[in-house]
Amino acid sequence: MAQENQILYEEEIEQIDKALTRLIKEAEAKCALLVDKDGHLITRQGFTQTLDTTALAALLAGSFASTREIARLVGEPEFSVLFHQGKKDHIHISLIGERTIMVVIFDDRTTIGMVRLYAKEIGESLHEILNNAGKKSREKNLELDADFASSAEDKLDDIFKD
Numbered sequence: 001m002a003q004e005n006q007i008l009y010e011e012e013i014e015q016i017d018k019a020l021t022r023l024i025k026e027a028e029a030k031c032a033l034l035v036d037k038d039g040h041l042i043t044r045q046g047f048t049q050t051l052d053t054t055a056l057a058a059l060l061a062g063s064f065a066s067t068r069e070i071a072r073l074v075g076e077p078e079f080s081v082l083f084h085q086g087k088k089d090h091i092h093i094s095l096i097g098e099r100t101i102m103v104v105i106f107d108d109r110t111t112i113g114m115v116r117l118y119a120k121e122i123g124e125s126l127h128e129i130l131n132n133a134g135k136k137s138r139e140k141n142l143e144l145d146a147d148f149a150s151s152a153e154d155k156l157d158d159i160f161k162d
Helices: 010-027 053-073 112-160
Strands: 031-036 041-046 081-085 089-096 100-107
Touching: 010 031, 010 041, 010 100, 010 112, 031 053, 041 053, 053 081, 053 089, 053 100, 081 112, 089 112, 100 112
Parallel strands: none
Antiparallel strands: 031 041, 031 100, 081 089, 089 100
16 A cells, blocks of 8 residues: 655654754654655654754664564554663654654663653644644645646647637
């Protein structure tokens, strides 16, 4: 089944950025990223200057894809949350809706419990933002399709009038 591309406008990106900034502040995380399931970075907030966020986004999407297959093999439809623990930095990854992945990178200044709590809360907000953006995109596409059809009809009338 082919998935349609979702278009995010500046207004939605600003809402997403505010939500991610709130997540970082409340959970005391280092940074947060929003990635689509194809591995494209949508936006990022926090301390990301030392990270190759483009490569990280692609690898995280790949990790989620392989984990989806593991879930299938053990009889689960999908694992919606992943956690990777390192010596000093940790990564919390959660699925937002059907197509988006939220990534939170944090260290020992906070706990996984705090990150999970705020990631769940912000994830629900992001899901709503993305759903509303999807509806808005579909409405704009219908509007553009109608404009195109009308314009094409006018051009064809001009061509065949002679």
